[in-house]
Amino acid sequence: MPKEKTDLLQGTLDMLILKALQLGPMHGFGISVLIRQMSKEVLQVEQGSLYPALYRLEDQGWIESEWGVSDNNRKAKFYKLTPTGRKQLVDERSNWERLSAAINSVLKTA
Amino acid sequence: MNFMNWMRRGRSLIQALFGKDKLDARMDDEMRSHIEMQTQEHIEAGMKPEEARYAALRQFGWVESIRDICRDQRGAGGFETLRQDVRYGARMLLKNPSFTLIAVLTLALAIGANTAIFTVVNALLLRPLPVRNPEQLVQLITSSGPSQMNYDFSYQDYQQLLDGSRTLAGLFCAMGVNSSSRLTVSSQSAGESDFARGQGVSGNFFQVLGVSAALGRTLAPTDDLDGSPQPVAVISHDFWQRRFAGDATIIGKNVDFEGVPFTIIGVMPPSFFGFQPGENPELWWPLQMIPQIDRDPSGRRLKAGYDSFRLMGRLGPGAATPQAEAELQIVFQRSQNQAGHVENGSAAQLPKLQLRSGQAGWSNLRRQLIQPLIILTAAVGVVLLIACANVASLLLARGVARAREFSVRSALGATRRRLVRQSLTEIFLLTSLGGIMGLLLAQGGTRLLLAFIQVQSNAISFKIAPDAPVLLFTSGLCLLTSFLLGAVPAMRSSTVDVASSLKSSAGTLAGNASSNRWLQSMVVAQVAFSLVLLVGAGLFIRTLQNLVGDTASKWKNVVQFSPDSRERPSAAKMKALIKEITARLETSSGVNAASFYLFGVLSENRITQKVLPEGYPQGPNEDVRCKGVWAGPRLFETLGIEVIQGRVFTAQDELAAGVTNSAARRVAVVNQSLARRYFGNGDPLGKRFYIQDQPEKKFEIVGLVRDEKYASLREDPPPTFYVPFLQEPRGGPISFVFRTGGDPRPSMAGLRQLVGQIDPSLNVKNVKTMHEVVNANVRQERIVAQGGGFFSIFALALACLGLYGVLSFAVAQRTREIAVRVALGAQNRNVLSLLLGEGVKLVLVGLSIGLAGVGIASRFLSSLLYGVSGTDPVTIVSVSMLLLLVALLASWLPARRATKVDPMVALRDQ
Secondary structure (H helix, E strand, O other), X not given: OHHHHXXXXXXXXXXXXXXXXXXXXXXXXXXXXXXXXXXXOOOOOOHHHHHHHHHHHHHHOOEEEEEEEOOOOOEEEEEEEOHHHHHHXXXXXXXXXXXXXXXXXXXXXX | OHHHHHHHHHHHHHHHHXXXXXXXXXXXXXXXXXXXXXXXXXXXXXOOHHHHHHHHHHHHOOHHHXXXXXXXXXXXXXXXXXXXXXXXXXXXXXXXXXHHHHHHHHHHHHHHHHHHHHHHHHHHXXXXXXXXXXXXXXXXXXXXXXOOEEOOEXXXXXXXXXXXXXXXXXXXXXXXXXXXXXXXXXXXXXXXXXXXXXXXXXXXXXXHHOOOOOEEOOOOHHHEEOOEEOOEEEEOHHXXXXXXXXXXXXXXXXXXXXXXXXXXXXXXXXXXXXXXXXXXXXEEEEHHHHHHHHOXXXXXXXXXXXXXXXXXXXXXXXXXXXXXXXXXXXXXXXXXXXXXXXXXXXXXXXXXXXXXXXXXOOOOHHHHHHHHHHHHHHHXXXXXXXXXXXXXXXXHHHHHHOHHHHHHHHHOOOOHHHHHHHHHHHHHHHHHHHHHHHHHHHHHHHHHHHHHOOEOOEOOOOOOOOOHHHHHHHHHHHHHHHHHHHHHHHHHHOOOOHHHHHHOOOOOOOOOHHHHHHHHHHHHHHXXXXXHHHHHHHHHHHHHHHHHHHHHHHOOOEEEEEEEEOOOOOHHHHHHHHHHHHHHHHHOOOEEEEEEEEOOOXXXXXXXXXXXXXXXXXXXXXXXXXXXXXXXXXXXXXXXXXXXXXXXXXXXXXXXXXXXXXXXXXXXEEEHHHHHHHHOOOOOOOXXXXXXXXXXXXXXXXXXXXXXXXXXXXXXXXXXXXXXXXXXXXOOOEEEEEEEOOOOHHHHHOHHHHHHHHOOOEEEEEEEEHHHHHHHHOHHHHHHHHHHHHHHHHHHHHHHHHHHHHHHHHHXXXXXXXXXXXXXXXXXXXXXXXXXXXXXXXXXXXXXXXXXXXXXXXXXXXXXXXXXXXXXXXXXXXXHHHHHHHHHHHHHHHHHHHXXXXXXXXXXXX
């Protein structure tokens, strides 16, 4: 059971990161802030999950990275979506909606 | 899209491998910037800067483990650990230079020996010819019995087969490579001529093989037309370089080959060596030129009855070997019937034509060398096993010494898999180093091996630069060795007991039962293998001695040579020359007796005739073939053949008896085998016999001589008759022999001059002492005896090293125990006998296993031995004694060291 949970969460986290980047290129810290804000402080992404996820996504080719300067004039590594990443986001989103609809319908019955 | 993906992944992998530090730094930067931003956020939320920073760091968790996870995600995880392992392994090996050196050297020698033998086997037996589609080539042979192979055909056979076959796309015919053909380059003075290895081939030779010339053109069928051949020749690349210094204007140059002018029309590429591995012909000429070369207008050699041609063909498209063989068999039988070779009307007795794969070319050397090479291959395989056992013991010993290190690493969190992988990496490093060194050593080793198997005057030259199959073989051997050695750490890892090994003091894991047992079994295995090898070598050495035995002493100081003349003398001139040369030889200083005869001793060529005594009732299937020697007077004296009864030839016998003149009796001398066959124990003197095709020519037996081995040292001497040559001259190559009182070498040196005085155009060739002739004949046995001897000595040395090492190690491990014993009152001799006893016990166990191995091996070897059985007790006992003695010595040295243990020092040291 716990293993499944992690998997689900891993895939979900990937999707959230991709969604966050849909709004534009962002560095790692900014992504975690964004997700926190968008989820109304419910989802707090730990750095221990965030960065491995970012490296994994980059390895898959869904995001790419580039060093730039943040608004505080600090050097930071910015990530942005690739075309394949965009497509992946759409796929994962429709999957998620299908999945959650199915779970909801199960929970509604009985 | 997918391709871009792969490109990117490849790039990042390479980055991960080579730019590791840079990537790490980048990651650090990223983490740092995150922490700073987090800190900033905290400060803006109202925290004090110090606290903010701590909070940020705390939230970040353990940086190191995140780094590791990220690194893994980066996708180069496996390589990372491999790199670490290799670096660590290399460092450990360098730290123990003596261990590394011994291990690598042992492996290098064993792998090198294996590679050397494989190189020769590959070049001689396996490697395909450098021609187009060699797998389509087939070699034609005939066989009249399971071990009666004949490789030669007549030109008539060739023509019949060529015309009659539909399944073959091509069939060519070639003569043997004649290494004593004279070649003179016209531009040079007449005195400067040279020998070239020439080969007469049919016009389609190069076409069927599927090769073209590097310069000029190859021979074509139009060059080889019956009756109008072209005097053109093609030369090999090496010959072009050696003789013509790579002259660019070589095409169209004229040379004088065997007295006939030829034009060179082509040069072959460097990789082409003909179709016979081991023979390196330098010049190919169209064989319709035989009448000119032989100076024989009738072209006898192209007629029926002269079997001097080798045939090879190429299968046509879609044709399979059995199909072609069946078809060619029919054609061949028809041809034999027509030529009147039918004997007793029974088709079943005709030789059968067979096809062999011609992919690796044509060879009759293969037949001779395959057995000794296989034996040597087995021997070096065993040597490799012994070497592995040796290195494995070294590893085991070192492993025990490093047990602490493994325990510590294990306690720090290394998985067992990781530890085993580490050990395997070290092993792999060792074997790779050994393999590379072995490859280098094999170069020299191959040369040595080829020197062993020299064929008389032909140099067997192969390309011995390591090519793909050899490299593959060596790599495979390294891998195999790694697996064998890798069993050791895999076993050991199951016995690493962290707590106890950490607790006990440095290095003394006395009585670690499992590894001790392994060490002991290694030694036992080494001793057993060494015994088998040594006994095998001993048996072969005795076989060699038996074969060569008395012939060596009987033919000491006997020399054989052949005359060499630029022009071909007529029969009458030949007779006069022979008489003159023999006379001169007899009168030259140092020579006791001289004579001559057709062909040579221990030569494969001999005259076989059907012999029937007067009134002899021949049985229906009785074999009445005998060997005939056409000899000069004093042959028996020169060769040391004992005359048992009667007399030898005299001058009177030499009067030529024409067909009509029956006044001069035809005389003959026979050997014991012949007399036994036809006359049983009766007296053969005075009886007469005739040769089957000529019943009117009767020979009277005037003498009986002892059996003599001519053709082979192994076979029993066949029934042989001797006829005075000058009474009954016959075509064929003449050999002269003479016996000197003392050292034959001065006489050998003066031969050229002696012959030149008689006729300036005469020279000598193939000057050999009988000792050399005998050696060439026992080449197979010599190879195995010498090679086997060498390898078994090497194996013995390895086994002794192993024994010495294991016992030294045991002494070191048991220092404490020995110290205690001494303290308790043990004398030197007690300690000695304790340790020696252990050593001897191991050796004895090894010997008994080895004896069982000898029993098995002897079953395979007995067919190759001569005069000694596979389980010859003398050999076995003497070898066992030798092994025991050497092993005792190897055990004694460390045992002696044990007695020097000072109990106080030893006990305190713990």
